[in-house]
Amino acid sequence: MTSLFAAAPRYCSRFGVAILLVALADFLFYGQPAGITVFLFALLVAAAVVAVHPAAVSDGRVWLKPAALFVALLPLAENVSALSVSTALAALAVFALSLSGRLRHRIARIAGQVALFLLAAPFRFASDFIRWRKTARRFGRRRVRLAAIAVWVMPLTLGAVFLALFGAANPVIDYWLSLIDLLKLLDLIQLTRIAFWLFVLVGVWAFLRPRVPRLGRRIPRTAAVNAQAEKTVTTIEDILFGKAAILRALIVFNILFALQTGLDATYLWGGAALPDGLSYAAYAHRGAYPLIVTALLAAGFVLAALRPGSATSADPLIRRLVYAWVVQNIMLVISSILRLDLYIGIYALTYWRVAAFVWMGLVVSGLALIIARIALQKSNEWLLSANLLTLSLTLYAGCFINFAATIANYNVDHSFEMTGQGIPLDAWYVRSLGPSAFPALDRFLDHQSRTAAANNPAVRELAGRRGSDEGWYRTQQNWRAWSFRDWRLLGYLDSKGPFVVPHRIEPYLPGR
Template sequence: MASATRTSFTPSYCRRVGAAVLLVALADFLFYGQPVGITVFIFAIVLAAAVVAMHPAALNDARVWLKPAALFAALLPLVENVSPLSVLVAIAALAIFALSLAGRLRTRPARIARQLGLFLLAAPFRFARDFFRWRKVARQLGQRRIRLAAIAVWVMPLTLGGVFLALFGAANPIIEHWLSLIDLYALLDKIEVVRLIFWLVMLAAVWAFLRPRLPRFFSRIRRALPAAPVARPARTSAEDVLFGKAAILRALIVFNALFAVQSVLDATYLWGGVALPDGLTYAAYAHRGAYPLVATALLAAGFVLVALRSGSETSRDPLIRRLVYLWVAQNIVLVISSILRLDLYVGMYALTYLRVAAFIWMGLVAAGLALIIARIALQKTGEWLLSANLLTLSATLYACCFVNFAATIANYNVDHSYEMNGPGTGLDIYYTRSLGPAALPALDRFFDHQKKVFLTDKRDPADAFIETRYRDARKNWRTWSFRDWRLLRTLDKRGPLVVPPGYQPAMPDL
């Protein structure tokens, strides 16, 4: 009885094909030749519903609502704004959701990340592989097989039928007239190769979620590898000398001393107000040290992981553990110093996308170092450390989906510009405009202030051109997003800018 129930719950191959075709048709309506926006969220929700329909047995779980709720939360960034990051988060969430419903998902974050990577690696080829295994799948599901002979028997009737039709057309003027109405060239012109490619790509994409599977070639490779060699009596080697307990102890003493010198120099010159050598400015001192110090912290983290492997002799030595705690703490201070260096440099000049990314990256490095201390103190495994770092990275990327970095950069640069009585340099108008429509509210404040100071309007019509084109693009309902809705409300409060007649923008790519 249980076997019969399980079989009844198993969706047929044809059901998957039908669902995939419907999803491709929906994708064609939503995406082909159209701008993207809320349509990505709609398609993701429909795809998730199709995945649930393919695995109805998963609905028997008492906590079944947890998975859709988590998926919905992961898809919310698509409502806020469609960006490469929000799409990446949505794809990862849909893949994990599909694997979990299929009962193929592990429980630990590190293993889930590995499965996710394998799934995405094999996803483009899943449909092609299943297509060539059609007869095998049909046999497993107890359905009729499509034989090559069933297709071949139609070759002769159709060929001779075409010959007879041509002869009748030559003999009968009415049939000839009907045949003349068939314009093969016009039919070929209506066939869009790009659209066919789009259909195939979407079919391969949705099929991977409707039939989630993990590739097995890695497990086959492991089985094919020879067995581990028999352990031999331990002998002192060069590795034991270079990375032994004595070497690591001396290395930690030297490293702690060097890092202490660097920390004292930062505290003296950057934060203590001591004058720098001639020809060296505080901004240059801060900028030169920001990125190399992060690289230093990463190298230090790698050394700690190698030196204090789980179960090693060095990991059990109390003195080495204390020195590691001190050194990692100094690395965290070093990363914080790098963040403060970058903040000092940005305050003197301006904020950019790369500098925002540097802030985020430095924060992740500091969090990773703190997790290394936690791993050593709690005596956790390397898999625990990897899982904790993956969770930290995932949470950071998810939070970044809701941050309007273009508006943040524009507001910061305007507020800290020299023209707005800020501590920074003059505002780079060209770069601010290159941030797109999200920078318009910040530019509004900037030019309003300039108008009050100089009693004249110096605003370039390029802003009006950017806004007009932005408003025109948002007339299509497919482009709606919560972020655009908020921006349009802000722009509507001050009224639309008008493009002068005959104006041609100097930056047509905006």
């Protein structure tokens, strides 16, 4: 019973902190654009996590964790996007688990914990509520409710008394109190607003009571495997993944990959003429993505065949063949990058093609780490941790890259209108990239205004849409929507001055 009454204040204090965060979220987000407020709210959630784990503050190096969290939250100040929000959620999960003493020490295990934490987060509040109800029925509902209410009686009563005294002594506070209209507050209660409150409450509660579900705690203990079955499995494994099978497979795979690398070296790097009816664009497009799948399958085979401590992993010949094959896989991915670059040179840049470049770079890094794992005789867990660290650093760096501006600048700078070669600019796709494309569109329209193309109705319509887009963008700005990226863009727009639709240019006629 004593532990129950001791738990009541902890639950109630966390619930009070959660309600305070809900109120702040309502002020920052409901009916408002998202911007710097997301960064501020993430800091508030982090402060709340520290407040409900006071014992963690006694650690002399506790400042390292908030400092690391602050660095992880910086992408939110740069720009609010799905990538920056995902990075912030993962960082907050690691921070909360760390302060509660539940965080593991290896990157691969931490990644698994974060994934389970985020998957279970929507159900944490309901689970704790059901647990609290069961405890209440076990020990008596009245006493539990009394314990939950009693901890708030003194703070609320004295708080009301102090507020009344301050109101009597300070006319400003008295004026503020007179502005409180309870009937008007009731008008603010709407179904969508209540749903928003519940959504925020469920979200912040998971960080205030960080837990990771234990999926394997009820796995039954089994007896020893039957000797005959074990012998059968071993025999099958020897046949499929024995030294002889792996040696032959590596020889065949190296020959096949050498053939593919030779063809790429001939047509892509050597500039040899392609067969009739096949263009470089078709050659590049058909091979870019299937070759990545091939490299991933090859990596899976290496990990399955060369397990740490196995006989195949210790064989020098097999190790050399594996090194040669992985190097060929890296060359394969580099060929895929070159193919994609050729394709983009003809069909322009898009979000998916940028993502493909990033993905191919990660595959090259993963293949290089496989070589390092074999050479250094590391475990598969080390390999997984190294790949997760590489992925995390790549995604974090991507939060600070303005991909929309990069795509717009590339497509404008390599368009037929700007260079006299390539394909015409898909200006409406560039416009769909959003305000970040304004500088690139301005450069394109400035160039067009100096040519006869300014008389083109499509160009004039694009210029008109560009001006209306800027007007809409400026009307959306308030302090909640502020970000470093928008701040830089507004600085550019202010320095350029109001956007003016180019006047119609009369064609030059001889004799006039």
